[in-house]
Amino acid sequence: MPPPSERLQALVGRGVAEIDTPALVVDLDAMHRNVARMAEFARKHGVRWRPHAKMHKSAELARLMVEAGAIGCCVQKTAEAEAMAAGGVHDIYISNEVVAPHKLARVAVLAHQLAAEGGRLAIAVDSIEGIRRLAQAMANAHAAIDVFVEIDVGQNRCGVPPGPEAVTLAKAVAEHAALRFAGLQAYHGRAQHLRGAQERRDTIAVVIEDVVHTRKLIEAEGIAVELVTGAGSGTMVCEAASGVYGELQAGSFLFMDADYAANERDPAQPQFEHALFVKTQVIGVHKDRAICDAGHKSHAIDSGLPKVLAVDPDSELEYGNGGDEHGILRPFRGGHRLPAIGRFLWLIPGHCDPTVNLHDALVGVRGGLRSGTVERIIRVDARGALT
Amino acid sequence: MPPPSERLQALVGRGVAEIDTPALVVDLDAMHRNVARMAEFARKHGVRWRPHAKMHKSAELARLMVEAGAIGCCVQKTAEAEAMAAGGVHDIYISNEVVAPHKLARVAVLAHQLAAEGGRLAIAVDSIEGIRRLAQAMANAHAAIDVFVEIDVGQNRCGVPPGPEAVTLAKAVAEHAALRFAGLQAYHGRAQHLRGAQERRDTIAVVIEDVVHTRKLIEAEGIAVELVTGAGSGTMVCEAASGVYGELQAGSFLFMDADYAANERDPAQPQFEHALFVKTQVIGVHKDRAICDAGHKSHAIDSGLPKVLAVDPDSELEYGNGGDEHGILRPFRGGHRLPAIGRFLWLIPGHCDPTVNLHDALVGVRGGLRSGTVERIIRVDARGALT
Numbered sequence: 001m002p003p004p005s006e007r008l009q010a011l012v013g014r015g016v017a018e019i020d021t022p023a024l025v026v027d028l029d030a031m032h033r034n035v036a037r038m039a040e041f042a043r044k045h046g047v048r049w050r051p052h053a054k055m056h057k058s059a060e061l062a063r064l065m066v067e068a069g070a071i072g073c074c075v076q077k078t079a080e081a082e083a084m085a086a087g088g089v090h091d092i093y094i095s096n097e098v099v100a101p102h103k104l105a106r107v108a109v110l111a112h113q114l115a116a117e118g119g120r121l122a123i124a125v126d127s128i129e130g131i132r133r134l135a136q137a138m139a140n141a142h143a144a145i146d147v148f149v150e151i152d153v154g155q156n157r158c159g160v161p162p163g164p165e166a167v168t169l170a171k172a173v174a175e176h177a178a179l180r181f182a183g184l185q186a187y188h189g190r191a192q193h194l195r196g197a198q199e200r201r202d203t204i205a206v207v208i209e210d211v212v213h214t215r216k217l218i219e220a221e222g223i224a225v226e227l228v229t230g231a232g233s234g235t236m237v238c239e240a241a242s243g244v245y246g247e248l249q250a251g252s253f254l255f256m257d258a259d260y261a262a263n264e265r266d267p268a269q270p271q272f273e274h275a276l277f278v279k280t281q282v283i284g285v286h287k288d289r290a291i292c293d294a295g296h297k298s299h300a301i302d303s304g305l306p307k308v309l310a311v312d313p314d315s316e317l318e319y320g321n322g323g324d325e326h327g328i329l330r331p332f333r334g335g336h337r338l339p340a341i342g343r344f345l346w347l348i349p350g351h352c353d354p355t356v357n358l359h360d361a362l363v364g365v366r367g368g369l370r371s372g373t374v375e376r377i378i379r380v381d382a383r384g385a386l387t
Numbered sequence: 388m389p390p391p392s393e394r395l396q397a398l399v400g401r402g403v404a405e406i407d408t409p410a411l412v413v414d415l416d417a418m419h420r421n422v423a424r425m426a427e428f429a430r431k432h433g434v435r436w437r438p439h440a441k442m443h444k445s446a447e448l449a450r451l452m453v454e455a456g457a458i459g460c461c462v463q464k465t466a467e468a469e470a471m472a473a474g475g476v477h478d479i480y481i482s483n484e485v486v487a488p489h490k491l492a493r494v495a496v497l498a499h500q501l502a503a504e505g506g507r508l509a510i511a512v513d514s515i516e517g518i519r520r521l522a523q524a525m526a527n528a529h530a531a532i533d534v535f536v537e538i539d540v541g542q543n544r545c546g547v548p549p550g551p552e553a554v555t556l557a558k559a560v561a562e563h564a565a566l567r568f569a570g571l572q573a574y575h576g577r578a579q580h581l582r583g584a585q586e587r588r589d590t591i592a593v594v595i596e597d598v599v600h601t602r603k604l605i606e607a608e609g610i611a612v613e614l615v616t617g618a619g620s621g622t623m624v625c626e627a628a629s630g631v632y633g634e635l636q637a638g639s640f641l642f643m644d645a646d647y648a649a650n651e652r653d654p655a656q657p658q659f660e661h662a663l664f665v666k667t668q669v670i671g672v673h674k675d676r677a678i679c680d681a682g683h684k685s686h687a688i689d690s691g692l693p694k695v696l697a698v699d700p701d702s703e704l705e706y707g708n709g710g711d712e713h714g715i716l717r718p719f720r721g722g723h724r725l726p727a728i729g730r731f732l733w734l735i736p737g738h739c740d741p742t743v744n745l746h747d748a749l750v751g752v753r754g755g756l757r758s759g760t761v762e763r764i765i766r767v768d769a770r771g772a773l774t
Contacts, residue, residue, distance in 0.1 A: 009489060009774050020489050020774050054711065076712045096712065097670045097678075099728055102396060102407050126671050129728045157709050158671050158678055189710060283484045284513050284545050291484075291545055297744050298773055302683050302711075322544050323576060324441065324689075324740050325463045325483065341486055341516045353711050357684050358744070360771050384747050384770075386685055387396050387407050 010363040016372045021281040021344065022294035024359040028366050028375055030275035031254060037270035038253050039069040045240040050074050050093060050229070052251030055353045057382035058362070059087020061254065066091075072119070074249050078103045079385035081110055081121070087381050090119025093229070095185055095249060097150070097158055098123060099130050103387060104137035111143040122146035124185045126159050131172045131179070138178035146182035147173045148229060151214055153207040154188045162210035163217065170218045170225075183227035184218075186211050187249065192234030193259060193303075197266040204238035211244055233260055237268040257352040259303040276355070276362075277369065278306060278347040280327065282339045290317070290329040290338045292345060297324045299347060300354035306347035308332075309369070315339065319347060357383055397750040403759045408668040408731065409681035411746040415753050415762055417662035418641060424657035425640050426456040432627040437461050437480060437616070439638030442740045444769035445749070446474020448641065453478075459506070461636045465490045466772035468497055468508070474768050477506025480616070482572055482636060484537070484545055485510060486517050490774060491524035498530040509533035511572045513546050518559045518566070525565035533569035534560045535616060538601055540594040541575045549597035550604065557605045557612075570614035571605075573598050574636065579621030580646060580690075584653040591625035598631055620647055624655040644739040646690035663742070663749075664756065665693060665734040667714065669726045677704070677716040677725045679732060684711045686734060687741035693734035695719075696756070702726065706734060744770055 009020025019025065042049040053062050053073040062073040062084055072091025075081045081092050092114065098104055111121040125131050125147055138145055149169045152159030160166050166184070173181040191203045215225045229247040231239035233256075239245035252260055255276035265271070280294035299306050301321070308317040308329065316335030320328040329345070331338065339345065346369055349355040356362070362378040396407030406412065429436040440449050440460040449460040449471055459478025462468045468479050479501065485491055498508040512518050512534055525532055536556045539546030547553050553571070560568040578590045602612045616634040618626035620643075626632035639647055642663035652658070667681035686693050688708070695704040695716065703722030707715035716732070718725065726732065733756055736742040743749070749765040 020487060022773050099670045100407060100668060127728060130671070152673070156676070157713055157715060160673070281487060283486050284517070286513075286539070286547070289543070294773075296687070296689050297741055300683070301689055302708075321689075324744075326544055328544060341514060354684055357711075358771065359773075384745065386409050386681075386746075 010374050010377065012374050012376060014374055016365055016369060016374070017344070019279055019363055019374065021279050022298040023279045023363050024356065025277045025279050025363045025365055025369070026255070026378065027275045027277065027369060028364045029368070030273040034254055034256070034272045034275060035065060035068045037272065038250070041240065041270050042069065042248060047240050047245065048247040050247050050249055051254065052095070052249050053080060053084055053382070055251035055356065056254060057083070057356055057380045057385070058378050059084050059089055059381045060378050062089045063087065065254075071247070074251070075382075077385055077387065078106050079387045080382040082106065083382035083385050085110055085114060090114055090117050092119070093122040095124050095148075095187070095229070097126055097130055099133055101133065101137065104133055105141065107134075107145070108137045108141035108143040111138065111145045112141060115144070120146060122148060122182055124148045124150045124158075125169060125173065126150045128169065128172055131169065131176070135176035135179055144178050144180060147179045148182050148185040149173065150185040151210065153186045153210055154203065155190055157189070159185070162214040166214045167217045167221060170223050171221060174223050181223060183225050183229065184211060184214065185229055187230040187232065188235065189232065192232040193263070194234070195263055197264045200235050200266065201238055204235050208242045208244050233272070234263055237266045241268070252352055255352045257303070257355075258307045258348045258350045261348070274348050276349060276352050277309065278349060278355070280345050280347055282329070282341055282343045282345065285338050285341055288330065291322060292327040292329055293325065294327050294347060295323050295325040296321070297358060299349040300351050300358065302354060303351035306349050309346040309348060317345070356380055359383065397761050397764065399761050399763060401761055403752055403756060403761070404731070406666055406750055406761065408666050409685040410666045410750050411743065412664045412666050412750045412752055412756070413642070413765065414662045414664065414756060415751045416755070417660040421641055421643070421659045421662060422452060422455045424659065425637070428627065428657050429456065429635060434627050434632060435634040437634050437636055438641065439482070439636050440467060440471055440769070442638035442743065443641060444470070444743055444767045444772070445765050446471050446476060446768045447765050449476045450474065458634070461638070462769075464772055464774065465493050466774045467769040469493065470769035470772055472497055472501060477501055477504050479506070480509040482511050482535075482574070482616070484513055484517055486520055488520065488524065491520055492528065494532070495524045495528035495530040498525065498532045499528060502531070507533060509535060509569055511535045511537045511545075512556060512560065513537045515556065515559055518556065518563070522563035522566055531565050531567060534566045535569050535572040536560065537572040538597065540573045540597055541590065542577055544576070546572070549601040553601045554604045554608060557610050558608060561610050568610060570612050570616065571598060571601065572616055574617035574619065575622065576619065579619040580650070581621070582650055584651045587622050587653065588625055591622050595629045595631050620659070621650055624653045628655070639739055642739045644690070644742075645694045645735045645737045648735070661735050663736060663739050664696065665736060665742070667732050667734055669716070669728055669730045669732065672725050672728055675717065678709065679714040679716055680712065681714050681734060682710050682712040683708070684745060686736040687738050687745065689741060690738035693736050696733035696735060704732070743767055746770065
C-alpha cells in the first residue's frame with residue numbers, strides 16, 4: 001500500500017519546507033555519493049559487495065546498488081527476501097538461520113523463482129537440525145539453494161564456534177543434493193561499534209585467524225570454501241584488505257547514523273556522509289526547553305538518542321527523550337537560543353536500521369535539506385517484514 | 388492494506404501453534420477481562436474513561452471499549468485521529484499540541500466531519516501562538532472544536548506551569564468563537580512508572596493541588612472549567628478518587644506490559660493481566676544460549692527488554708538483547724534447561740505502545756496461549772501514523 005497521502009505529507013516536486021513532520025528524509029545527493037564511494041572501495045579491493053537490505057528494506061534502493069555494482073543483497077528474514085525479489089532483486093542471501101517448516105517452504109518457492117529468473121538464493125545454517133529441515137524443504141519442492149555455514153566469530157549470537165563443529169556442518173551440507181555448500185558466514189556485529197579504529201582492527205585480526213583456520217579444516221576434508229562473507233560498515237576496511245573475505249555485507253554506509261559517526265574513522269575507510277534524517281517541528285517552547293513532534297515512534301533509540309543537526313553554532317540543541325511522540329530540546333554546547341514554534345529541525349538517528357523500519361516510506365530530497373526539492377518517495381517494501 | 392498473508396502467517400480458526408513467528412498476539416480472554424475491570428472501576432468512581440488509542444492504534448479496539456462504556460478515545464497525532472474516525476469512533480480527543488497549518492486544516496475537516504456524525508473533536512493547547520493558529524484554521528473551515536489547556540504537572544514536557552499562565556491561555560481560548568474552552572489537560576507521564584504505590588499517591592496529591600489551584604484561578608475569571616482530564620494506567624486510582632478529575636485517559640491497562648507489571652500494585656487498582664505477547668521461536672541452540680527470532684524490530688526496548696513467559700519453573704529463561712532480529716536466551720533463576728530448536732516462546736514486551744506500532748496487525752487468540760485458537764486479526768490502523 002502506498003502510505004495514505006494524509007499521513008506522509010510530502011509531494012514530489014515540492015520544496016523541502018513543505019514536508020510535514022515527522023518524516024524520514026533521505027538526502028539523495030549524499031546517498032549517491034556514499035554509493036559511489038562504496039562501489040569504488042569494493043572495486044579497489046577486488047571484493048564483491050552485497051549490501052544488507054535489513055537496513056533500508058527498500059527494493060528500489062537494493063536495485064540502485066546493484067546498478068552501481070553490488071552483486072545483490074543480504075536480508076535477515078524470509079519476508080524481506082520475498083519483498084526484495086518482488087521488487088526485482090535476483091541475487092539474495094538470507095544471512096540468518098530459518099528453521100520453521102512454514103518459512104522453509106517459502107524459501108524453497110523463492111529459490112525456484114529466483115533460479116528461473118537467472119538469479120539465486122542463499123541462506124545460512126548453524127545446526128544439523130537446521131540443515132536437515134532445510135534439505136527436507138528443498139527436496140519437497142525440487143529446489144536447490146546455496147548454503148553458508150555460520151561461525152560465531154565473537155558476536156556470541158548465531159553460529160557454531162570456529163573449528164571442528166563448522167567442519168561437521170559443512171560435511172552435512174555437502175551430503176544433501178539440494179544444498180550447495182557455498183562457504184562461510186562470519187560476521188562480528190559488536191565489532192562494528194568498537195570506537196577505536198585500532199581496536200576494531202585488532203578484533204577483526206582475530207576473526208580472520210579463526211576464519212582461516214576453519215577454512216583450512218574444511219578444505220582438508222576435500223570441500224572447497226569458495227567464499228567467506230561478512231563485514232559491516234564499521235570494520236569493512238579490515239575484511240576487505242584481508243584477502244580472506246570475498247564479499248562485504250555492509251549496509252549502513254548508505255545512510256550512516258549517529259552511532260557509526262561516533263566511531264573513530266579508520267583512515268582506510270571511505271568518508272561516508274549522513275544521508276538519513278528525521279524532519280521534525282517545534283510544537284511548544286517553554287522556559288528551559290522546546291518540544292518537537294518526533295519521539296521514539298519516529299526513530300529507534302536502541303543505539304542512543306538522535307543528534308540534532310546544528311544549523312548555526314548559537315542554536316545548537318541537545319535532543320532529550322520525551323517518550324513515544326515528543327523530543328525535549330535544550331541548548332547545547334555554545335547554543336543559547338531555543339527555536340520558535342513551528343521551526344523545523346533535522347535529527348540524525350542513532351541507528352538507521354530500526355529507524356527505517358518505523359516508516360512506510362522515505363522522502364527522497366535533492367538539493368540539500370535547506371532548500372532542496374522532493375525528488376521521489378521511496379517505499380520501505382519490507383517494513384514490518386518480520387517472519 | 389491488509390498485511391500480506393505471507394508476512395503474517397496466522398489464519399483465523401487455526402490453533403495457536405500454527406501462528407508463525409515473530410507475531411504480536413493478544414490473549415482476547417485476558418483483554419476482555421481487563422476491559423470489564425476498567426469499565427467497572429470507572430463506573431464505581433463516577434468518572435468517564437477515554438482510553439488512549441496511541442497505545443493500541445486500532446479502531447476495532449477503540450470501538451470495543453466504547454461499547455463497554457468508554458466515552459471515546461484519546462490520540463496524540465492528527466493522523467491517529469483520522470484513522471480512529473475512519474474506523475467508526477466519533478468522540479476523539481487529540482491530547483497533544485498541533486501547530487502545523489497543514490495539520491490544523493486536517494483537524495478542522497475532522498472536527499466538521501465528527502460534528503456532522505453527532506460526535507466531536509477536542510484538542511490540547513499550551514501556547515498563545517498555538518491558540519492563534521488553531522482558531523485561524525477553524526475559522527477558515529467554519530468549524531468548531533473543544534479545547535483543553537494543558538498544564539505541566541511534573542512531566543516537564545508539554546504544558547504551561549499551573550497558575551496564571553494557564554489562566555491567560557483559557558482567556559485566549561474563550562475569546563475565539565470557533566474554540567470552546569473545555570477544561571484542563573493534566574497528565575503526569577513519569578508518575579505512571581514510579582515503582583512504589585505510596586510514591587505515586589504522593590506525587591499525584593501534589594498534581595491535584597496544582598490542578599485545583601489553577602481551576603480556581605480560571606473560574607475566578609468567570610470561565611467554567613467543566614472537565615479535568617488525564618491519568619494513566621499507573622496512577623489512575625489517585626485521579627479517579629480525587630473528585631477533581633472527571634475523565635481518565637489510561638490506555639495500557641488493556642494489554643499491560645512488563646514495565647507496568649514492575650510497579651507495586653496499589654490496592655485500589657484493578658488487577659489487570661498481561662494480554663499482549665510476542666510469539667517467538669528458537670532458531671539456534673548453542674552451548675550456553677538459545678537464539679530466538681524476535682529482536683527489537685518485533686518489540687520496543689525503551690522501557691527495558693521483554694520478559695519470557697515461564698512455562699515451567701525449570702525452564703525459566705532470561706531474554707538478552709540480540710539486536711534487531713534476535714533475542715539471546717539464557718537459563719534464569721531456577722531454570723537450567725535450554726529450549727530446543729523450533730520451540731515457541733512468549734515474550735511480554737517492556738512497553739506496549741511502541742511495540743504495537745511495529746506491527747500491522749495483532750493476532751487475537753481465544754482459549755489461552757497453550758492451546759487456543761486464532762479468533763480474529765486486529766488491524767493496527769494507525770501504525771506509523773506520525774503526522
